Amino acid sequence: MTITLAEFPGLAAKKFGDRTALVTGERKFSFRELDRLSGALAQNLVKLGVEPGDRVTLYSPNCWEWIVSYYGALKAGAIINPINVMLTPPEVAYVTRDCAAKVLIGSREMVAPVVAAGVSGLTNVVFGSGVSEDMIPFDSLLAGPFGFEPVKVAPNATCTIGYTSGTTGHPRGAMQSHRAVATNVAMTAQMHLKTDRDVVVSALPCPHVYGNVVFQAGMLCGCTLVMHARFDAAEILASIERHKATVFEGVPTMYMYMLASSHLEKYQLSSLTRCTVGGQTMPAAKMQEVEERFGCPLIELWGMTELAGAGTTFPLYGERKLGSIGVAMPYCEARIADAKDAAKTMPRGEVGELMMRGPIVMQGYWANAQATHEAIESDGWLHTGDLASMDEDGAIFIVDRKKDMINSSGFKIFPAEVERVIAAHPGVALVAVAGVPDPLKGEVAKAYVVLRPGAAEDVDGIMTLCRHELAAYKVPRAVQFVRDLPKTSTGKIMRRRLTDLNE
CATH class of the missing domain: 3.40.50.980 (Rossmann fold)
Known part of the structure; x- marks a missing residue:
C-alpha cells in the first residue's frame, strides 16, 4: 500500500461523503x-x-x-x-x-x-x-x-x-x-469482501489489532460500523436486528455467550451474511452451532500484534475448514517450522511452530534489539509462538500456544485439543483447560467449565466424552464448574489465571 493511515479519513470523505461511517449509541457520524x-x-x-x-x-x-x-x-x-x-x-x-x-x-x-x-x-x-x-x-x-x-x-x-x-x-x-497496517486492513477486507453496503456490529476494543482492522476496514471500504463500548450478548443481538447488520465480528467467548443467551431466539439475525471469529481458537462444534443458529458462514482468522492484525484467514467464497485458521494472507507466507530448529520446515500434517513472513511483519520491538533478534530471523520469518500444522491445501490448524502446553509424565497435552472435546458437551457454555501440579506426573490437565443456563453439572458425562475422544493421558484429572473465566479486554481466555479459580 502506498498510502498512509493518515490519508484514510480524507479519501473516505471524498468517496463516501455524508454516508454513515460510525454509530455509537444514539449518535451517528x-x-x-x-x-x-x-x-x-x-x-x-x-x-x-x-x-x-x-x-x-x-x-x-x-x-x-x-x-x-x-x-x-x-x-x-x-x-x-x-x-x-x-x-x-x-x-x-x-x-x-x-x-x-x-x-x-x-x-x-x-x-x-x-x-x-x-x-x-x-x-x-x-x-x-x-x-x-x-x-x-x-x-x-x-x-x-x-x-x-x-x-x-x-x-x-x-x-x-x-x-x-x-x-x-x-x-x-x-x-x-x-504500509503494514494499511496492507493488513486492505487484505483482510478483501478476503472477507467488505463493501460500502456492509453494516458491521462489533464490540472489539479499538486498541486491539483485531478491533483496529475492523474499524479501519470501515474507513477504507465505506462500511457502517456500529461500535459498542463493551460486549453484552443481549445488546449485541438487539443491535444486529436494529441496524440490519450484515457482519458481526468477535472472539469465541462472545459467540459462546450469545449461543447460551436466552435472548438468541428473540432477535432476527437474517440480515447477517457472514461473521468472523479470532483472538483464540474456537472448537469446531461451537463454530458449526453458530453457523446453524446465525444462518451464515463463520470465518475464522488468526493474528497477533506483531502482524498488525490478521495473518491468516479464509476467503468468503473459498473453501472453509471449521477448526482451521485459514491460509496465509495475500502477499504473505506461512510455514510450519521445527520448534527446535527454525531453519527446518516440517512435513505437511506434522506439528511445529507457525512462522510468518511478509509486509505485515513488525519492524521490531521498540528499543529492544535483543527481543527483536529473537523474534525475527535474519531472512524475515517471524516466530509466532503458536504450535500448528498445515494440511496439503495450505490450511493451518492451531494446536496451542507453546507456553500453554502441559507436560504430563513426558507426554505433551495441548489445552485447546481438550477444550474442543469438552465444548461439544450440550451443557457446556465455556471451557478452558490448564495444567495443575501433580506429585507423580509433574502436571495434569484440569478443566474449568461454565455451564449453559439451566444445565446441570455433569462430571461423568464430560469425562465419558473425553475418554471416548482423547488418549488416556490427555483426559482431565479434574473438572471444576465456575461462574466465569478470567478474560482479557477482548474476551480472550487467560489460561495463566485459571489456577486462581482453584478450590
Missing part, C-alpha cells in the same frame, strides 16, 4: 464529519507541540473520541501508542515511559487515576466533563478552522507501537509501519 473532526484535532495537537514521530498514547474504552483521536494524531504525523483498557496505572506508567509518549489522550475515568498515581511529563487530553487544571478538555481541541492537511510521512514510517502482554517481565512495544 458521517465519513466527512470524522475527517473534519480528526483534522481539527490534528491542527490543535500541532499547536500543543506534537511533532512528526512523537508518540501519542490512547487510553480509553471504545467511543467516537477514540476514533477521532487515532486519526487526528496520525494526521499530525505522530505515532500511536494504543493501550489496553485493562492495564493498571503502574502498567500505563511503564508503557508511556518506555515509548517516551508526549501526549496521553483518553477518558477521564482512565486518565485521572494515572495522573493521581504520579505519571508526569505528559500533556493530558481528556474526554468528557470534570476536567482538572492539569488536563485539557478534548472538545476544546475540535474547534475549526477545518481543512488541515495531514503531515506527510513515508508509507514505511512507523505508525504504531502496540505493547504485547506477556506472562513474565514487562510488555514489549511492537512497531508497525503505515
Whole structure:
C-alpha cells in the first residue's frame, strides 16, 4: 500500500461523503464529519507541540473520541501508542515511559487515576466533563478552522507501537509501519469482501489489532460500523436486528455467550451474511452451532500484534475448514517450522511452530534489539509462538500456544485439543483447560467449565466424552464448574489465571 493511515479519513470523505461511517449509541457520524473532526484535532495537537514521530498514547474504552483521536494524531504525523483498557496505572506508567509518549489522550475515568498515581511529563487530553487544571478538555481541541492537511510521512514510517502482554517481565512495544497496517486492513477486507453496503456490529476494543482492522476496514471500504463500548450478548443481538447488520465480528467467548443467551431466539439475525471469529481458537462444534443458529458462514482468522492484525484467514467464497485458521494472507507466507530448529520446515500434517513472513511483519520491538533478534530471523520469518500444522491445501490448524502446553509424565497435552472435546458437551457454555501440579506426573490437565443456563453439572458425562475422544493421558484429572473465566479486554481466555479459580 502506498498510502498512509493518515490519508484514510480524507479519501473516505471524498468517496463516501455524508454516508454513515460510525454509530455509537444514539449518535451517528458521517465519513466527512470524522475527517473534519480528526483534522481539527490534528491542527490543535500541532499547536500543543506534537511533532512528526512523537508518540501519542490512547487510553480509553471504545467511543467516537477514540476514533477521532487515532486519526487526528496520525494526521499530525505522530505515532500511536494504543493501550489496553485493562492495564493498571503502574502498567500505563511503564508503557508511556518506555515509548517516551508526549501526549496521553483518553477518558477521564482512565486518565485521572494515572495522573493521581504520579505519571508526569505528559500533556493530558481528556474526554468528557470534570476536567482538572492539569488536563485539557478534548472538545476544546475540535474547534475549526477545518481543512488541515495531514503531515506527510513515508508509507514505511512507523505508525504504531502496540505493547504485547506477556506472562513474565514487562510488555514489549511492537512497531508497525503505515504500509503494514494499511496492507493488513486492505487484505483482510478483501478476503472477507467488505463493501460500502456492509453494516458491521462489533464490540472489539479499538486498541486491539483485531478491533483496529475492523474499524479501519470501515474507513477504507465505506462500511457502517456500529461500535459498542463493551460486549453484552443481549445488546449485541438487539443491535444486529436494529441496524440490519450484515457482519458481526468477535472472539469465541462472545459467540459462546450469545449461543447460551436466552435472548438468541428473540432477535432476527437474517440480515447477517457472514461473521468472523479470532483472538483464540474456537472448537469446531461451537463454530458449526453458530453457523446453524446465525444462518451464515463463520470465518475464522488468526493474528497477533506483531502482524498488525490478521495473518491468516479464509476467503468468503473459498473453501472453509471449521477448526482451521485459514491460509496465509495475500502477499504473505506461512510455514510450519521445527520448534527446535527454525531453519527446518516440517512435513505437511506434522506439528511445529507457525512462522510468518511478509509486509505485515513488525519492524521490531521498540528499543529492544535483543527481543527483536529473537523474534525475527535474519531472512524475515517471524516466530509466532503458536504450535500448528498445515494440511496439503495450505490450511493451518492451531494446536496451542507453546507456553500453554502441559507436560504430563513426558507426554505433551495441548489445552485447546481438550477444550474442543469438552465444548461439544450440550451443557457446556465455556471451557478452558490448564495444567495443575501433580506429585507423580509433574502436571495434569484440569478443566474449568461454565455451564449453559439451566444445565446441570455433569462430571461423568464430560469425562465419558473425553475418554471416548482423547488418549488416556490427555483426559482431565479434574473438572471444576465456575461462574466465569478470567478474560482479557477482548474476551480472550487467560489460561495463566485459571489456577486462581482453584478450590
